[in-house]
Structure formats: C-alpha cells, structure tokens
Amino acid sequence: MSKQTQDAYIVAAARTPVGKAPRGMFKNVRPDDMLVHVLQAVMQQCEGLDPAAIDDVIAGCAMPEAEQGINVARVALLLAGLPDNVPGMTINRFCASGLQAVALAADRIRLGEADVIIAAGTESMSMIPMMGNKVAMNPAMFIKDENVAIAYGMGITAEKVAQQWKVGREQQDEFAMTSHQRALKAIETGEFQQEIAPYPVEEKRPDLTSHEVKVIKSVKDTDEGPRADTNLEALAKLKSVFAANGSVTAGNSSQMSDGAGAVMVMSAAALQRFNLTPIGRFIGYTVAGVPPEIMGIGPIKAIPKVLKQVGLHQDDLDWIELNEAFAAQSLAVINELGLDRAKVNPLGGAIALGHPLGATGAIRVATLLHGLRRHHQRYGMVTMCVGSGMGAAGVFEAL
Amino acid sequence: MINHRFMVRKAAVLGAGVMGAQIAAHLVNANIETLLFELPDEKSSDPSAPAAKAIEKLKKLEPAPLSLAAKAACIQPVNYDQHLGLLTDCDLVIEAIAERIDWKTDLYLKIAPHLGQHTIFASNTSGLSINQLAQALPEELRHRFCGIHFFNPPRYMHLIELIPCQESDISVLDALEAFLVTYLGKGVIRAKDTPNFIANRVGVFSMLAIMHHAKAFGLGFDLVDKLTGSLIGRPKSATFRTADLVGLDVLSHVIGTMHDTLHDDPWHAYYQVPDWLQALVDQGALGQKSGKGIYQKIGKEIHVLDLEKNGYQLATSTLDSDIEVLLKRKDPVEKFAALRASEHPQAQFLWAIHRDLFHYCAVHLAAIANNARDLDLAIRWGFGWNQGPFETWQIAGWKQVTQWIKEDIASGKSMSKTPLPAWVEDIETSERRAVHTAQGSYAPATRSMQSRSALPVYKRQLFPDRLAGEEVVYGETIFETDAVRMWHTGDEIAIVSFKSKMHTVDIDVLNGLQQAIEEAEHRWRALVIWQTEPPFSAGANLQKATEKPKREEPPSAFDQFMKKVKKSAQSTLLQAARSLDLADALMAGKLAEVEMLITRFQQLSQHLRYSMVPTVAAVDGLALGGGCEFVMHCDRAVATLESYIGLVEAGVGLLPAGGGCKELALRAARNAIDNDPFPQLKHTFQTVAMAQLAKSAEQAKELGYLREADPVIMNRFELLHAAKVQALALAESGYRPPLMPRAIPVAGSTGIATIKGMLVNMLEGHFISEHDYLIGSKIAHVLCGGDLTPGSLVDEEWFLRLERTAFIELLATEKTQARIAHTLKTGKPLRN
DSSP: OOOOOSOEEEEEEEEOOOEETTTSTTTTSOHHHHHHHHHHHHHHHSTTOOGGGOOEEEEEOSSOSGGGTTTHHHHHHHHTTOOTTOOEEEEOOGGGHHHHHHHHHHHHHHTTSOSEEEEEEEEETTTSOTTOSSOOOOGGGGTSGGGGGGGOOHHHHHHHHHHHTTOOHHHHHHHHHHHHHHHHHHHHTTTTTTTBOOEEEEEEEEETTTTEEEEEEEEEOSOSOOOTTOOHHHHHHSOBSSSTTOSOBSTTBOOBEEEEEEEEEEOHHHHHHHTOOOSEEEEEEEEEEOOGGGGGGHHHHHHHHHHHHHTOOGGGOSEEEEOOSBHHHHHHHHHHHTOOTTTBOTTOOHHHHOBOGGGHHHHHHHHHHHHHHHTTOOEEEEEEEETTTEEEEEEEEEO | OOOSSOOOSEEEEEOOSHHHHHHHHHHHHTTOEEEEEEOOOTTSSSTTHHHHHHHHHHTTOSSOSSSSGGGGGGEEEEETTTOGGGGGGOSEEEEOOOSOHHHHHHHHHHHGGGSOTTOEEEEOOSSSOHHHHHTTSOHHHHTTEEEEEEOSSTTTOOEEEEEEOTTOOHHHHHHHHHHHHHTSOOEEEEBOSSTTTTHHHHHHHHHHHHHHHHHHHTOOHHHHHHHTSGGGTSOTTTTHHHHHHHOHHHHHHHHHHHHHHOTTOTTGGGOSOOHHHHHHHHTTOOBGGGTBSSEEEETTEEEEEETTTTEEEEOOOOOOHHHHHHHTOSOHHHHHHHHHHOOOHHHHHHHHHHHHHHHHHHHHHHHHBSSHHHHHHHHHHHHOOSSOHHHHHHHTTHHHHHHHHHHHHHTTOSSOOOOOOHHHHHHHHSSSOSSEETTEEEETTTTEEEOOOOOGGGGGOSSOOOOTTOOOOOSEEEEEOSSEEEEESSSSEEEEEEOSGGGOBOHHHHHHHHHHHHHHHHHOSEEEEOOSSSOSBOOBOOSOOOSOOOOOOOOOHHHHHHHHHSOHHHHHHHHHHHHTOOHHHHHTTOHHHHHHHHHHHHHHHHHHHHOSSOEEEEEEEEEETHHHHHHHHSSEEEEEEEEEEEOOGGGGTOOOOSSHHHHHHHHHHHTOBTTBOHHHHHHHHHHHHTTOBOSSHHHHHHHTSSOTTSOEESOGGGHHHHHHHHHHHHHHTTOOOOOOOOOEEOOHHHHHHHHHHHHHHHHHTTSSOHHHHHHHHHHHHHHTTSSOOTTOEEOHHHHHHHHHHHHHHHHTSHHHHHHHHHHHHHSSOOOO
C-alpha cells in the first residue's frame, strides 16, 4: 500500500555530453567537477529557486573513491556554490546508482519529508577503473561454488546470457549497429541539445622548450561515442573479448565512459512557491535480484514488477530507455518481454552513447523526459541491469 | 686533436631508413641521446613527421631493435630544414642515407658547416668508396671522417667495419673504436677502402659461389640450404633463406657494386645477378619483406622456387643420409678428405664451395684486410658463421687442402685459374705452419704474424672471441669437479664456471657451487659466477645426472637472434621443459628425490644470498628458471644487454621453487606502499604465471628479475672484467651479507582471492583450462604467502616451504607431467 502523500515532479534535467574512457575528451576532467557542472546547470534552469530551500543532494556513483570519493555529492554541492545548509549523500547501486538517486529523491518528497532535492550521478571511468583502484576479493567467494559468480566480470555474464537466451553474434552486431545509427541521427537532428549542458574543458600542458604552461581550452557539447564509420562488416571482424570463441565483442558492448547528470525533483508546494513549471512526474521505481552469473536479465524481473506496482501496462509506455550494457542482454530482455524495438532507445543506447556507470541513470532520465516532451508522448521508463545480478526500472510521465 | 677519452654525450643519425633508425635505436640502447634526421615533410603540420614515423616503427620491428620500447622516446625526430644547428652538440654523427654518391655529396655539403669542432663524422655506406665520399667534405673535416659499417640488424650483429679514408687521423679512429667496443658492445674490424669492404665482399662471393655450384650440380635451393646451414657451422637460414631475409634487391645491389667496381678481379665474370634472381626482383618478390622471394610461406607450408618447373613447390628435399653422417664427423681433417674423395654430387658441391671460397680469400686477403684474423672475425660477426674461411681451412689441414686447391686450379675445376698467392705455401713451410697461431694471425703486408690490437679498450676483454689455433687458458684452477670449475686470474676474486650442457644445474652443479662458496668464504674476497660462453644457465636439470656432461658448440650470434625472431612463447616453453628435464625422474616416480633436490636448490640460493663474501652473477644469454634464481640471489648481477632472463617454469605446468617466488614476493613487499604488497604482486603474478621471458637486460629490470643497481653492459667480452670489478668494489666496501628479513608482510587470503577473481573469469571465458587455473592458483598462493590474514608477517623460510609444497603438488599432477613430456618431445606447448 502506497504511503504517498504528494507527487514528485521533475523540474529540470541536465547532463554533460558523454566522453569515451579512458582516452576520450574528458579523460582529464574530474568526476567531482563534472558533478559541480550539472548541479549548476539544473540550478540555472530553476530561476527563482532559493538554493537554501534544497533539502538534499543525492548523487549516484558506482566506484565512489579517489576523485569521486569522500562523499562526492557533498563536496560537489559546496564547490557548486550551494549554501552550507544543503546536505549531500552519495549512493551506490552500480549501474543503477543515478536512477536510484532520482527514486530516493522522489520518495523523500512523496513521503512529505522533503520538497526540493537534486538527484544526480557522476562517474569517470577514465580516472577510476571498472572495479576500483584496489580490487580485493573476499576469499569466501571461492570456498563454495555457488558464490564464485560474484567474482565474474560483466562480460562473462553477457556471454552466459547470450548462450541461455540464444542471442547470436549477428543479432548482437546488428543491434549495436542500430544503436550507432540512431545515436548519430539524433545528434544530427539536435535531439540532445536540450539536455546537454556544454562542458568547458581546460588542460594545462608543459611547453618543454619555453618552460611555459600552455592552457588548452575547448567546449564539449556532443557525445563522443557514436561512430559514423561503424558497419556490420567491421563489427563482425571484432574478436570476442570475454570468452574464447564467444559472441560478445567491444563493438556490441557498452562503451566505457565519463559523464554526469542531474535532475531537480520537487513537490507541488515547492513548484508553487518558486513559480516553476515541471517537465515530468515521477511515477514509480523498483529493483529486483537475479543470479549474478546472468546479471544482464535483471530488467526481465524489474520491468513487470514496477509496471504492476504503478498500475500501467507495457503498451502504455511510449519510450523505454533500456541501458545497453551488452547487446546480448538487451536483446534477451527485449525478446523475453516482447518489448517494441521502435520504442526502445529511439535515440540510441549505451553501445553508441556510452555508459558512465553511476551517472547513466540520471543522464537517461534527462534524455527520456526531454524526448517524451519533444515528441509529445506521455509515459516512459528508464531501466537497466546491474552488476552482481539486479535489475532496476523507473517510470516517468512527461508533462 | 681528439681526446682519447672520447665521450659521446649526444649522437645524430642522418637518414631514417631501416638501418639509420635501427642504428639510432642501438645508440639509445646504450643510453646515448640521439637525433634522427630525415627529409622534412612539407605537407605535414610536423615537418619531422617522417623521422617520427620511423621511430614509431622501431617499436614493432622484430627482432626488436630497442631494448625497451619506451626508449623510442629518447630518439628525437628532426629534419634537415629546421634542425641542422643541433648537430653542433653531437659528438658522433653517422650518415646512413641511400647509397647514392650524389645524394651523399649534397648532404655532406649541407651539414659540414654545422658539425661541432670535435665531432666525428662517419658514413654507414656498405658499397661506396670512403675516399670518394671524403672528397665531398671540407679538408679540415676529413681527419675526423671514416666509414662505419654496421650489419643488419645492428643491435644483434656484432660486427662494425671501420674504414679510414686517406686523411683519417688514426687517433680519431682509435678513440671511435674504443667507444664502439665498450659502449655499443660491437666487434670492430679495421677494413680497407675496397668495394663492399671485408664481410660483404667475402660473404657475397660465398653466396655467388654457392649459386654457381648449385646450378652445376643441379641442387635445388632448399637442399642447398640444408647443406650450407648449421651442418657446416653457418646460420640455420643458410644461404637462400638468408638472402630472403636480407632482401633480394639489396643482394642484387651489392652484386651490382662488385660488378661495376671490381673489373680486375679474377672472379669478375661471376659478379652477375643470375637471371632468376633478377626476375624475382623485377616482379617485386624481394624476400621476407614482400612475403615472397626464393621461399614463400603458404599457410603453414614453406614453398621454394623451383627453377626447372618455373614455380614454387613444397620444400621437401632431404639430405642424403651418407652426407649427413659425413658432415657430422668430428675430425675436420677426415671430413674434408671424405668430402673431396666422395663422388656424391652433394659432397662434391660442398668441397667446391669451400675450395673456391678459400681460394678467393687467399687471393684477396692482402687487398681487403690487414690480416687473416680480421677476415675470419668479420665473417663470423657479420654473417654469423661459427668459423671464418681461414679457420676452417686451417683445421681441415692447411697443407693438404692447399694441395687439393692447387690440383683443382690446375685441372680447371675451380672457378678461377688464378694461382694461390705464395704466402699460402710459405706459412706452411715456416715454423708456425698455420694462418692463426698463438703469436697472431698472418698479415700479408708484413708477411708476419700480427698479434691482436693493443688498444687499451681490449684490456677489458679478458677472454676475447678466439679463433681456431689460438689457445685459451682460463686462469688457474682452484678446484674442478665433473660439474664445475673454480678458478682465478691471479687476483683475489674467485670465478666459478659450470661444465654442464647449456650450463644447466643438477645435483653435481649444486654440490660444486656449494663447495665454491665455502672455498671463497675461506680464501677469496669475492665469488663471480661466469660461464666461458653463453648461456648463463638454462635452468635446473632435475633428471639425475647419469650421463657424462657433453660440451656443445655455442650457438652462433646469428642463430641466437634468429631464435628470438620465432615466437617467444614457444621457445620459452621449450626452454622451460628442457630446463626441467624431468622425464626420467617422473617415470621412476621419484618425487621424494625431486623434493630433496628442490630443497638443496633453495639452500644453495640462500647460501649465495647470505655468504660471507660478495657473490656476483655475470649474465649473458639465457638465464632461465633455476639460472634466473641464482641471478636473483647473488649480491649483484652484471648482465649484458643481450641477456634473456626469466622464470619460465609455468610454461610446463610448474612454478619457480628455487627461491624465485620467495625473492619476488620479498621484492614486492619491499616496494609495498602502506605495507600492502598486493599492487606489486599483481604484476609479479603475471610475470610468473605467464612465464615471461625478458628480451633484454633492461626488460629484466622492468619485470623484476634484475635490480636497479645491477649494471647492464654492452659487450659480452667485457663481462668478466665488469663482474670482477663489481665484486671487488663490494668486497672493498666492507661487505657484510644482509640481515635475513624476519617480518615480510603478505597479501594473504585476500590477495589470493583477488587473483583467483581474475583467473575464474579467464576460466569461464575458456581462455584457460582447469589445469591452468590450478597452476595460477598455486602461484598466487605462494606469492601471497598462503592462506593468511593480509598483512601477516612471515620470514623467508615460510615462502620457501610454500614454494616446495606447491611445486611437488603440481609435479604430482598427471596434467603437468603430460605437459613436460609433450614439450620435451615436440618442443611445443600442451594445453590440457
């Protein structure tokens, strides 16, 4: 039974463009700085909002250490110029961290315990590698066979999903190809312009002859991942990287990326107080657990669960942002649930656009809400599989 | 006047072609800042892009011209338009542009004003006249000019021919020679300014003679290669495969130079590019670089050009077994007599190619070289033969062979009718009766025996490359067993050398070494482990030594480098199996005996580490498995750049157990930051589990087999000198062995689990087998100090016990036994 006392509205949603890791345009940009940038971007979109009225800043991050450690949410909000009274917390549900942050923010408001919260996510995979700077496995994983899968890398789980759900190499490559084509078309037609807050990159390099520091400045406003030179032939030539004679390649997996996103969530009272117009409404969110060795099927459990929870049917959804961790698991989810391919990732997905782990959820909420509005559609979903065997799904309504 | 202590702070190479770039690479191998000049690319935003591209290519070339790929960054790419001014600071400038006199002349005019006051300028020409080139330089520069002829690939080929022009200042050449010998590690031969100098002149004539006789006797290319390769002490690539490697266009060019410049040569008629060779060059089949030449690799098959059938055929020819038996005869006198007496065309062919080569060398010696030693060494160092022509002639019986050559000249069988020069018979009647003697080698100009160079640099070569006929006595014996010999050179440093094949280590070597350490502790100031020829040691031989140790001809420099060309993984594995020749012990199920041997091995390693006198390993060539472990346990290693060091046991399903894992774990703990050795151990694990073999002493430092303080030297003939100096320095510094570490932090159970985390993904991805997983897990277990709470403190004995236990456990598995047996039998890895 819902304890909801009020609705949670999304007033602003912004993101950085997504850079390729570890050698892309943001390779030297700190994830806390990227978070500062998106916090400032959503603040700018909420003219009239008293920053002191912000009840909390919740940021998702999948590897919260080093440059994105020591509670990056609090660090970034202070650096962003928000007042001391605004608290901040960093949360981690791996790839669903950013979406989880939005859900947490919405739930605090829905319970009536808060009115204004910024939900966000940030991740630099260039600076903090996939499993963190220090990998230290628990010996217990290797004592019982049933626990070994906790140690599995994501790639192996994708191979297992491809096998069990019979997703062939060609289908995966074709799916990847579509992702790139859709993303390129979206960039060309300016679909991402509303959500992207262009990022000014500044690098300081030594001139070893003059002994001067050269400052190189540029502004990044476009996602770096989509490749115009991708074709099925080239994709077919790639070797499987996670298994000998496997089907999962660098071409049909999500890209490692750097990026950040932020979403301003408010109650109706706050909207009224600060005279702001919402772009969307949060409807519901859930997570579900699955076996770690086939973590990619997480959405198969999460999607029906959340739909049941919010009383909507799959067909009611106009737009589904399904995080393309791997083409193999995306196709398993699509086929198993009978999702409409046209509605899934109409602007491309993580295979082309990249997947900055903990930031992805917040980034894709921005994509979804702006997209639904531009295309005059109503219900949408952001969903993803999560490492060690989970699925997450959030439902939104565009206003 | 050039200072005798000629130091090269900076060098420049002009021309970024194959040779120029590789010479630059070898200069940075020697830690010399180097500029690489090439023509500018006006279209590029970086006019030095062509040189930069050549430097980039060096990283991918095989065999590797750079001792460490990262050293490429120390070669500065420059161009003739912008950077000539930088030449002023270069102490040595080597020109290596295309072989065109007009281009070279233009370049010399352009650079001359920029050369520093004392800069030595030298040309790497292989065919042009040094005196003619000198004319393009201002007179005041000519005394600092000479030819400096490197051989391809310059890192690996020992020879440099140094060719003075008429105005060259001898003191300049002496200074340059000293530099090239010590700092670039080369064998320098002073050559005369005659076409193609010494090595190419003789080497290419030899190829022409082989082509001539092969045609006459109707022998196919692949058969000729079988006859003229390792069976007669030449590289395995023999004649025609060498031609493919060198490039058929290059070979044709060299032959062309001989044709154009040697009109009065009695063999001039043979200086012709054969039609078939010309045809190959015309169609772009230039050998290895174009994927097709005299040979062609189709899939895994080797096909060879068949002139009769006018196409490529599968290379299937085999040697006549009688000829093979004949060639394997130990006594060269009997061998040559049999070759000449045989009517078999293969035997007659072999006699003919030797006869004409001897004839040619005798006639031309006075014109092209200072003495017979220089000619022989040039061929050995430049072409990788085990013996030069005069040496072969001498050991085959100078008088008899001379007589046969004379007979063949008289009967018109030889390629030229020119009589042998008189000295050939004169030396036979003189008291020395040989071309190489203890007093020196024959020099036609003085008609006397010329001793080796008296330049001070050669004092560092206690045992230079010796020729047949030159006696060598390795100091005075302290004691000698069947397995080792301990000796000295008249000072306070003791030397121990192994007598086993490939200097492997068995129980007798261990006992001998033990005795040597004890003896050194009693009566000597330091102990150096040095072998009279490479390798340092191919590792442990766990097979009980029942057979008498055999002495084997050391592999030639060329064979060694060819070996490296092959996929290293395979050769590493083979070496690993050989180094652990366990077959017998296994069949007899003598695990207990093996365990005892391992224990002895560990004790010896520890004794090397904690002996009361400094121990120094003088490393050259392979140091594998147990050999590597000795190196790691000495106080110092002095290694030649061409040292190939590795703990390769994992290649055959085992792990290092002579203290190797212990030492690596200890080093990781020493480098631990915040008491956590794991970040280091991750790399160590990969090194051990992947059985990584360092491809140079520099790389051995990166992999942790050598320490930062271990000197790397360039010339293997200076190795003993350098090692003794290090040993003495340690002794003179009041040497005490280190205190035994008693609190080594371990990565423990978390470290093992983290490595297993990597392994389980490889296992699930079918990249490794269950047995690979087991081996990897055992290695992780030992390196991480076993199943302990992370950060626990252990001593060395703790690690040694883990090593022994894991080794025996792996050895007891059927799959490891199958791997060893398979690799020993086939030379290839077994995946099971």
